[in-house]
Amino acid sequence: MARYILRRIGWTVVLLALVSAVTFVIFYALPSADPAVLRAGRQASPELVAQIRARLGLDDPLVVQYWTYMKDVVLHFDFGFSYQSGESVRAAIVSRLPATISMTVGALVIWLATALPIGVISAIRRRSLLDRVTMTGALLAISAPVYWLALVALYLFASDIGVIPIFDGANTYVGITQDPVQWFASLLLPWLVLAAGFSAFYARLLRANLVEVMGEDYIRTARAKGLPERRVVWRHGVRAAITPIVTVLGLDIGVLLGGSILTESVFNIPGVGRYAYDAIRTADLPAIQGTVLFAAFFIVVANLVVDIAYAFLDPRVRYG
Amino acid sequence: MTAAAPLLRVEDLRVHFDTDDGTVRAVDGISYELQRGRVLGIVGESGSGKSVSSLAIMGLVDGERARISGRVEFGGRDLLALDPEAMRAVRGNEIAMIFQDPLSSLHPFHRVGDQLAEAVRAHRDVSRAQARARALELLELVGIPDARRRMDGYAHELSGGMRQRVMIAMALVNEPALLIADEPTTALDVTVQAQILDLVGRLKDELGMAVVIITHDLGIVAETADEIAVMYAGRIVERAPVARIFSAPEHPYTWGLLASIPRLDAPRGEELVPIPGTPPSLLGLPRGCAFAPRCPYAQPRHHEVDPRAEPVPGDPAHVVACLLEPAQRRRLWAALRTPERA
Numbered sequence: 001m002a003r004y005i006l007r008r009i010g011w012t013v014v015l016l017a018l019v020s021a022v023t024f025v026i027f028y029a030l031p032s033a034d035p036a037v038l039r040a041g042r043q044a045s046p047e048l049v050a051q052i053r054a055r056l057g058l059d060d061p062l063v064v065q066y067w068t069y070m071k072d073v074v075l076h077f078d079f080g081f082s083y084q085s086g087e088s089v090r091a092a093i094v095s096r097l098p099a100t101i102s103m104t105v106g107a108l109v110i111w112l113a114t115a116l117p118i119g120v121i122s123a124i125r126r127r128s129l130l131d132r133v134t135m136t137g138a139l140l141a142i143s144a145p146v147y148w149l150a151l152v153a154l155y156l157f158a159s160d161i162g163v164i165p166i167f168d169g170a171n172t173y174v175g176i177t178q179d180p181v182q183w184f185a186s187l188l189l190p191w192l193v194l195a196a197g198f199s200a201f202y203a204r205l206l207r208a209n210l211v212e213v214m215g216e217d218y219i220r221t222a223r224a225k226g227l228p229e230r231r232v233v234w235r236h237g238v239r240a241a242i243t244p245i246v247t248v249l250g251l252d253i254g255v256l257l258g259g260s261i262l263t264e265s266v267f268n269i270p271g272v273g274r275y276a277y278d279a280i281r282t283a284d285l286p287a288i289q290g291t292v293l294f295a296a297f298f299i300v301v302a303n304l305v306v307d308i309a310y311a312f313l314d315p316r317v318r319y320g
Numbered sequence: 321m322t323a324a325a326p327l328l329r330v331e332d333l334r335v336h337f338d339t340d341d342g343t344v345r346a347v348d349g350i351s352y353e354l355q356r357g358r359v360l361g362i363v364g365e366s367g368s369g370k371s372v373s374s375l376a377i378m379g380l381v382d383g384e385r386a387r388i389s390g391r392v393e394f395g396g397r398d399l400l401a402l403d404p405e406a407m408r409a410v411r412g413n414e415i416a417m418i419f420q421d422p423l424s425s426l427h428p429f430h431r432v433g434d435q436l437a438e439a440v441r442a443h444r445d446v447s448r449a450q451a452r453a454r455a456l457e458l459l460e461l462v463g464i465p466d467a468r469r470r471m472d473g474y475a476h477e478l479s480g481g482m483r484q485r486v487m488i489a490m491a492l493v494n495e496p497a498l499l500i501a502d503e504p505t506t507a508l509d510v511t512v513q514a515q516i517l518d519l520v521g522r523l524k525d526e527l528g529m530a531v532v533i534i535t536h537d538l539g540i541v542a543e544t545a546d547e548i549a550v551m552y553a554g555r556i557v558e559r560a561p562v563a564r565i566f567s568a569p570e571h572p573y574t575w576g577l578l579a580s581i582p583r584l585d586a587p588r589g590e591e592l593v594p595i596p597g598t599p600p601s602l603l604g605l606p607r608g609c610a611f612a613p614r615c616p617y618a619q620p621r622h623h624e625v626d627p628r629a630e631p632v633p634g635d636p637a638h639v640v641a642c643l644l645e646p647a648q649r650r651r652l653w654a655a656l657r658t659p660e661r662a
Contacts, residue, residue: 224378315474
């Protein structure tokens, strides 16, 4: 197991290097605005632009730029400075992580708290009214794009512009340490919007898995033992049905920690996703690189955690 | 038969499934009795209703579209009339069941010892430690080597035979009066099959329980069973003490089953005779005897009239549902077995 983990960590490093190289290449290969021009402001003189180009190292060959960047990342954990603000990218991301973590954890709690009971009940009471209603609703929730859902939610419920103003709307986020009550109030609507699609997806996934598991021979055995049906469902059925879901869950958490770009942008929550969005808009390569690497890092780590967790959840899995 | 009240009396048990294509008569009116300490072998091809009939006794036929009727008297109660909670208290406690594939029948994620202890605690108000002690006792009883260590292992770490031993231990942990074994050896190697059958036979004697063994292989029950019921298309077509089934079978289907068992003492070159055709679809069975389309002795009348299970003249313990005349059946069987004697 230890050897397996070490090997996986080795691959993680290789993968992150590849991700950064690909981001670099895409940034330069695809037409985008010249960062120096954007930085210089309106009607800047060619001399100023050239000066900025030289200072940002944009005239160096691509390989040299990449090398300089990676050297700082590896040796000093330094992701460079934003072309736009001159702010340290590492500091910028770290300062925005609490908002992204708040988004992820809150949404996670909501989507698990709804998806688990819905998935189980609709699997057990298959073809009941409740099953049909929840599964149709889930299909709608999965189909609705999150940015659309977010805008509709704001239009309907935001305290400033909403038809039924019951939730704090966009632009109201404060840190949890500053004002926990306001933190909670401002995130409730984004949580619900972000959780909707996940909740629906997990409910359907759990239902499908559980329906299959309840037809397994070992469920028949559990009933033949005379176990109460509740115990058959939860200890034997759900225990087996939930295991593959843990894999998906780990990856989703990893993806969300990398920043939920759409939700954070619509609600103007200063998280990593919002930062990535701004970076892309302003062709701010160091910031793009930083957010991409962060996101990739979370996904790769989540993957590793999932694989290790799986060995504990499913005793048949052993890594060598 | 005997004066003592039977442990299990199945009377006109029917299990019908309503499907979109019509009614599937999986079990279509079977009756039998089983005394304490006796072994009944139920033999038939796949789809003959032998497993479904036993699942119905256990209250394990699921699906809201299943219709179960008849009587299943067990220890003086009609199991089919019990409410779910009362039936749950019977399952795994007074009647236990083991299944064909022990790997898929054991939970892959729970430790073997926990699965056994759980069965104890479902019916006995004992501590976890007491339940585990009982589980260990049973694992040792069924001959699991190093049972203490196996308690903390998982099903996939065991061999097929060991898994079936675990299933048997789990079934017997509450000392049931009746054990139903549904194809207990089908998924196992031939050498292991004999061990498992020996084990079941030994435990039956030690614990004084009755056993129903369901199998498609007459050879499996030849030595273990006291009585054999041959099922075809949801019905029992012949039922007799085991010796009679092998020495004087009455139903052409039983003859077919006997002819398809390989024998070591058969003359070299003698071929196994398969039964021609396939079992009928249980969806809209043809009129008349269900076996008639495959029966070499069927007469036109047999496709019209439904045979009834009747005792063989002079042998009330031997019941057969065949439209052929008893004398004619005896002549045919005598002719069939002659080449074997030669």
